[in-house]
Amino acid sequence: MVALISALAVLIIAFSGCVGDDNTAVDGTEPDNPGANISPDESAADISELEDLPAGFEYVGSLSLNETEIKDSYNAENVSGIVGGSEGMYRYDESDFYLDVIELKDTEAANNLITAYKSSFPPLQNESRFVEESFNGHSAVRITDYVTSGGKAVPRYSYIWNNENYVIVAYGNTAESSPVRQLAEATGY
Structure with missing residues (x-):
């Protein structure tokens, strides 16, 4: 009986994420990115307008995002600490791409926004919806969603991660994940 309880305790700890390196946050992103950190003099608008675009991408424009829009878009009604954000709009191969940069008061609020957003997706039956990938010296979560097109x-893919108190989300209306990842990597964060 003691062996059974011990084995059960070990399994619970292992699946809860309490064992292993302490660098990975609960949401699967790195809280202290070893890559480039966002400079204190940069704003969400600065970050959402990329200077060095991947080949074939074209910058279309940006618009600011207020707290209400962010809460609605990211299922973050219960997340506090949202300062504001910006959405950069891009075109590539006749598809639209977006780069949302959301500023929050601290890293904890950023992680809470990511967790709230991920919880808005139901599980997929035949594949994993959330896949952790690494680029620019940190990990990000690739999210797979499905839309109906042509019956x-x-x-549709998106990448979400945080860099300190910023949440960055890259997504597009294409059935391929590679251009979305190219846009995410182009942030340098």
């Missing part, structure tokens, strides 16, 4: 279910 068929087609995938």
